[in-house]
Amino acid sequence: MSRIFKLVPAAFTGALLFLASSAAFAADGSGGGSREMGLAIGAGLAVGLAALGGGLGQGRSASAALEGIARNPQASGKIFTPMIIALALTESLVLLGFLIANGLSGKIGG
Amino acid sequence: MGPHGTWFDFIPGLDGLKTTMQGPLGRTWTWQVFQATHFEISHVIIAVLVVLLIALGAAAYAASVSKLGDEAILPPAKLGTRAVFEGLADMVYGVLEGVMGAKNARKFLPFLGTFFIFILFSNLISLVPGFRAPTDTLKTNAGLALVIFLATHILGFKEHGVHYLEQFTGHLPLKSPLVVLVPLMFVIEVISHLIRPVTLSIRLMANMFADHAVVSVFFALVPFLVPVPLMLLGVFVSVVQALVFTLMSATYISLAVAHEEH
Numbered sequence: 023m024s025r026i027f028k029l030v031p032a033a034f035t036g037a038l039l040f041l042a043s044s045a046a047f048a049a050d051g052s053g054g055g056s057r058e059m060g061l062a063i064g065a066g067l068a069v070g071l072a073a074l075g076g077g078l079g080q081g082r083s084a085s086a087a088l089e090g091i092a093r094n095p096q097a098s099g100k101i102f103t104p105m106i107i108a109l110a111l112t113e114s115l116v117l118l119g120f121l122i123a124n125g126l127s128g129k130i131g132g
Numbered sequence: 133m134g135p136h137g138t139w140f141d142f143i144p145g146l147d148g149l150k151t152t153m154q155g156p157l158g159r160t161w162t163w164q165v166f167q168a169t170h171f172e173i174s175h176v177i178i179a180v181l182v183v184l185l186i187a188l189g190a191a192a193y194a195a196s197v198s199k200l201g202d203e204a205i206l207p208p209a210k211l212g213t214r215a216v217f218e219g220l221a222d223m224v225y226g227v228l229e230g231v232m233g234a235k236n237a238r239k240f241l242p243f244l245g246t247f248f249i250f251i252l253f254s255n256l257i258s259l260v261p262g263f264r265a266p267t268d269t270l271k272t273n274a275g276l277a278l279v280i281f282l283a284t285h286i287l288g289f290k291e292h293g294v295h296y297l298e299q300f301t302g303h304l305p306l307k308s309p310l311v312v313l314v315p316l317m318f319v320i321e322v323i324s325h326l327i328r329p330v331t332l333s334i335r336l337m338a339n340m341f342a343d344h345a346v347v348s349v350f351f352a353l354v355p356f357l358v359p360v361p362l363m364l365l366g367v368f369v370s371v372v373q374a375l376v377f378t379l380m381s382a383t384y385i386s387l388a389v390a391h392e393e394h
Contacts, residue, residue: 103230107383110376114331121334 072119255370
């Protein structure tokens with residue numbers, strides 16, 4: 023877990039570098055104004071970060087449920103339903119990210 | 133017949149019907165996820181087909197049960213229509229009992245079980261090549277989720293009367309100093325209630341659409357044997373998503389009708 027969190031600053035630095043380089047490219051290139059570029063990057067980041075966080079969260083809840091089942095296999099029926107509810111509630115936040123991304127990408131070229 | 137074609141493309145006169153219906157029913161406005169799209173009626177036709185199939189199955193079930201008479205309380209000996217429907221009902225009842233308790237599960241089994249069976253068979257029919265799932269579009273799912281949304285609040289008001297509104301303020305007693313938080317709580321609760329049908333419908337749509345897209349991509353690559361494991365995965369996704377929809381609806385309804393214990 024901690025190894026994953028060590029990667030987060032690196033990922034942000036990478037994303038910033040990517041943004042800076044694409045901004046430099048956009049300054050050279052013609053067409054596709056910076057508004058469109060911002061919308062596109064924002065849409066990608068919204069759903070990407072939502073999926074990142076949702077994936078981490080769902081992995082944690084699934085691993086906890088599997089540990090519980092491994093310790094007490096007879097409880098698997100009782101663990102399954104709350105696990106599905108937890109996974110679905112985590113997933114709804116990812117879906118909100120998807121909703122934002124969808125709204126943003128609908129504005130591109132509009 | 134392109135990647136989105138169905139068997140219904142071969143029915144003559146359907147294109148004319150589509151063009152006729154596009155006039156009064158077509159959507160010209162766009163808002164958020166409802167972007168410009170081509171008018172489509174195939175998902176409606178497949179939904180009607182699914183309902184007809186379920187009705188036929190239910191009729192077969194009723195016939196087989198009434199033929200048996202008193203022996204119908206015994207579980208069926210071999211796998212048939214009766215075993216499938218009883219197994220599904222039993223599974224939904226087990227899940228509902230875990231969420232809302234035996235009394236409420238009995239009360240809401242017909243309502244939520246109908247959702248489960250309709251969504252399950254809608255999902256499964258998309259695994260037959262040449263059909264698409266009615267649930268892989270937001271139009272069907274928004275309708276389903278809206279019914280759940282309305283049912284939640286109607287049942288809540290029926291159970292609690294005006295006191296149902298206390299659920300939106302966090303059940304704070306009037307004397308408590310925390311009562312200043314009520315406007316904040318109210319806004320948060322209303323948003324969380326409004327977001328529920330949105331996530332319900334988008335979750336189902338996204339999962340079914342992704343599943344269908346994966347299978348059709350592999351069909352385009354190698355149209356023999358290779359898509360079979362993915363279709364097995366599709367069966368799993370179909371069952372789980374139908375279950376998730378039912379389970380989340382059951383959670384929302386049980387939260388609305390639950391009595392706060394002090």
